[in-house]
Amino acid sequence: xxxxxxxxxxxxxxxxxxxxxxxxxxxxxxxxxxxxxxxxxxxxxxxxxxxxxxxxxxxxxxxxxxxxxxxxxxxxxxxxxxxxxxxxxxxxxxxxxxxxxxxxxxxxxxxxxxxxxxxxxxxxxxxxxxxxxxxxxxxxxxxxxxxxxxxxxxxxxxxxxxxxxxxxxxxxxxxxxxxxxxxxxxxxxxxxxxxxxxxxxxxxxxxxxxxxxxxxxxxxxxxxxxxxxxxxxxxxxxxxxxxxxxxxxxxxxxxxxxxxxxxxxxxxxxxxxxxxxxxxxxxxxxxxxxxxxxxxxxxxxxxxxxxxxxxxxxxxxxxxxxxxxxxxxxxxxxxxxxxxxxxxxxxxxxxxxxxxxxxxxxxxxxxxx
Numbered sequence: 001x002x003x004x005x006x007x008x009x010x011x012x013x014x015x016x017x018x019x020x021x022x023x024x025x026x027x028x029x030x031x032x033x034x035x036x037x038x039x040x041x042x043x044x045x046x047x048x049x050x051x052x053x054x055x056x057x058x059x060x061x062x063x064x065x066x067x068x069x070x071x072x073x074x075x076x077x078x079x080x081x082x083x084x085x086x087x088x089x090x091x092x093x094x095x096x097x098x099x100x101x102x103x104x105x106x107x108x109x110x111x112x113x114x115x116x117x118x119x120x121x122x123x124x125x126x127x128x129x130x131x132x133x134x135x136x137x138x139x140x141x142x143x144x145x146x147x148x149x150x151x152x153x154x155x156x157x158x159x160x161x162x163x164x165x166x167x168x169x170x171x172x173x174x175x176x177x178x179x180x181x182x183x184x185x186x187x188x189x190x191x192x193x194x195x196x197x198x199x200x201x202x203x204x205x206x207x208x209x210x211x212x213x214x215x216x217x218x219x220x221x222x223x224x225x226x227x228x229x230x231x232x233x234x235x236x237x238x239x240x241x242x243x244x245x246x247x248x249x250x251x252x253x254x255x256x257x258x259x260x261x262x263x264x265x266x267x268x269x270x271x272x273x274x275x276x277x278x279x280x281x282x283x284x285x286x287x288x289x290x291x292x293x294x295x296x297x298x299x300x301x302x303x304x305x306x307x308x309x310x311x312x313x314x315x316x317x318x319x320x321x322x323x324x325x326x327x328x329x330x331x332x333x334x335x336x337x338x339x340x341x342x343x344x345x346x347x348x349x350x351x352x353x354x355x356x357x358x359x360x361x362x363x364x365x366x367x368x369x
Contacts, residue, residue: 014084057099071175094179131237162187235275236279263302
């Protein structure tokens with residue numbers, strides 16, 4: 001597959017017309033068409049401009065390997081063309097992460113339990129069992145939300161990024177032959193909502209062979225049954241049965257539980273009170289049909305507690321991504337320009353990081369006492 005085929009593929013995946021690309025790059029529509037149809041070879045400056053527009057690496061267009069299969073699974077998918085722009089940025093970030101790992105020989109083999117089952121018969125019991133399996137395999141303990149993201153990123157090879165986009169409920173995960181698996185979460189959401197979204201998207205990655213198979217389109221969405229299973233998995237993963245029962249039973253007085261205590265438990269598990277209420281219904285503390293009414297009552301008085309909960313903004317890049325980029329620069333694997341591109345900073349800011357890092361190379365002698 002030549003450069004022309006790759007150019008057309010990248011443009012279509014980015015959701016752009018030839019006219020839009022021409023407006024953004026200054027390259028004429030006729031030239032773009034000739035490039036894509038292999039009637040004319042683009043200059044390096046053309047490829048650089050198109051790579052930036054399509055959010056692809058220059059290497060992507062020069063490669064002679066088959067196109068990597070990239071399948072994205074959306075929840076609450078944004079409208080076009082925002083959807084395509086988000087996808088292109090997400091895939092580029094995952095590719096950059098993969099490049100850094102490859103250059104430094106630091107690739108993480110995806111280490112996740114293999115889910116078993118059949119899409120037609122997959123049940124809540126299957127989702128609950130999978131949550132228990134994951135929690136045990138990854139040593140997440142009784143409060144999994146506290147270290148789920150770090151464990152997935154640092155140890156399991158899942159590339160996790162945050163970006164701000166609409167609608168707030170949207171999230172996307174990806175399986176790629178080139179870089180493995182990735183998750184993009186919405187930074188507009190509070191941390192405890194992001195924790196649930198992360199667990200939810202993790203379910204889709206774990207059950208990908210069950211619900212997607214090898215024939216999935218480049219963009220797909222889960223059906224309602226799969227989404228309900230993902231929600232069940234997320235609740236079970238983040239709020240383990242024994243730990244949740246212990247926390248809830250410890251505050252029940254005369255058969256009742258106060259909203260203030262619910263908030264305290266939700267804060268312990270770093271989930272929303274709404275998620276806790278649904279989990280309590282699943283554990284049969286009250287009828288499932290009553291959960292929505294209880295959530296409504298809580299929301300009417302929630303401001304007195306929710307206002308005290310610490311909000312945070314996730315880092316634009318994973319800490320490990322940033323650390324690898326700095327090491328790659330130190331070892332001469334990337335230029336200062338590419339380093340700035342990867343960290344989304346200016347060359348001046350990149351130079352300042354280099355100088356600061358050089359001052360931090362001072363060593364300390366280890367002398368056993």
